[in-house]
Amino acid sequence: MSQVRAFGAAERGQSLVEIALTLPLLLITLLGMVDVGRAYIYTTAITNAAREAAYYAVTTGGATTTQVQQKACDETGFTSYGTSCATGVTVTCSGCPTGAGTDVTVTVTYEFSLVSGYLFKQFLGRDTLTATGVASMRSLQ
Helix, strand or coil, rough: CCHHHHHHHCCCHHHHHHHHHHHHHHHHHHHHHHHHHHHHHHHHHHHHHHCCCCCCCCCCCCCHHHHHHHHHHHHHCCCCCCCCCCCCCCEECHHHHHCCCCCCEEEEEEEEEEHHHHHHHHHHCEEEEEEEHHHHCCCCC
């Protein structure tokens, strides 16, 4: 009976050591998954905003750069409709104002901070990522 107790007593702290070794890796993996999910969501929103702004530019005769930029800002959903763009959002429009046969290219970029920014800054030297969406269409009006 005393040999069984001695065997169990030697492994008493094993679970604590295992948790201490694996918990940082688990947390880094979890934060990385959150950042990948956020990057996907932002890239999707930015791409859709660029597409909608380009469509607006080619379907609205004589759309100005300011109008196209506002349309892209509204379509991101990052701020209230009709307000200025969210911090970090940049919209450029080549081919604006539009005319018949004009190629319009709308580029929307958004620089966002990472949840695991401190870790990335240590390894990559930056704690932000940039999501970019580009849409090109030809005006028929």
